Amino acid sequence: RKEVEQDPGPFNVPEGATVAFNCTYSNSASQSFFWYRQDCRKEPKLLMSVYSSGNEDGRFTAQLNRASQYISLLIRDSKLSDSATYLCVVNPIQGGKLIFGQGTELSVKP
Amino acid sequence: EAGVVQSPRYKIIEKKQPVAFWCNPISGHNTLYWYLQNLGQGPELLIRYENEEAVDDSQLPKDRFSAERLKGVDSTLKIQPAELGDSAVYLCASSSRGQGSSGANVLTFGAGSRLTVL
Numbered sequence: 158r159k160e161v162e163q164d165p166g167p168f169n170v171p172e173g174a175t176v177a178f179n180c181t182y183s184n185s186a187s188q189s190f191f192w193y194r195q196d197c198r199k200e201p202k203l204l205m206s207v208y209s210s211g212n213e214d215g216r217f218t219a220q221l222n223r224a225s226q227y228i229s230l231l232i233r234d235s236k237l238s239d240s241a242t243y244l245c246v247v248n249p250i251q252g253g254k255l256i257f258g259q260g261t262e263l264s265v266k267p
Numbered sequence: 268e269a270g271v272v273q274s275p276r277y278k279i280i281e282k283k284q285p286v287a288f289w290c291n292p293i294s295g296h297n298t299l300y301w302y303l304q305n306l307g308q309g310p311e312l313l314i315r316y317e318n319e320e321a322v323d324d325s326q327l328p329k330d331r332f333s334a335e336r337l338k339g340v341d342s343t344l345k346i347q348p349a350e351l352g353d354s355a356v357y358l359c360a361s362s363s364r365g366q367g368s369s370g371a372n373v374l375t376f377g378a379g380s381r382l383t384v385l
Contacts, residue, residue: 161309191373199378200358200376200377200378200379201310201358201374201376202376203373203374203375244309244310254300255312255374257302257309257311259307259308259309260308260309
């Protein structure tokens with residue numbers, strides 16, 4: 158089993174749609190969690206951290222379920238500019254290396 | 268503030284040739300990472316430095332890959348000899364402790380070095 162697994166993509170949605178990505182992790186002692194965004198042929202960039210109580214940043218909502226060992230990312234009112242690959246990232250131990258999922262590709266169509 | 272700088276951006280070599288990549292992290296970031304990213308996959312850690320010390324190189328194929336960060340600032344990653352399967356994007360990232368939740372590292376990546384081995 159991979160340490161971090163994401164929904165296989167791609168997700169093709171129309172503008173204005175709501176889309177959700179899920180990610181599971183294997184190490185129950187994992188300390189911190191993030192979502193990164195990667196545009197085509199670009200480097201990954203931090204989208205948002207994921208906090209235990211859940212957190213929201215504009216149209217983006219991240220949630221953590223420690224009991225089931227998964228995190229999610231919800232995008233509301235999708236824009237064309239949201240088209241990218243979304244990477245789930247887990248830090249198994251505090252201050253240690255970050256482990257990336259394989260990414261879920263999102264394509265938002267007009 | 269300058270970001271993480273990598274060079275070269277693109278490199279095409281024949282198999283069995285050597286290749287080297289260079290990375291200059293964000294000023295003041297004491298943690299430096301080299302990741303490898305294959306098409307359609309997430310980045311995979313090759314090596315992590317805390318200042319000049321390699322604290323995690325368990326995923327670095329040491330028979331052909333080497334890395335150094337002599338003065339705890341910039342770093343080089345070398346492959347010798349390169350194989351066809353080494354074709355990938357080599358990403359360098361840096362971080363400063365305490366930026367994220369629980370004191371975890373938040374990474375800033377460079378643009379990457381895309382290697383093609385023929």
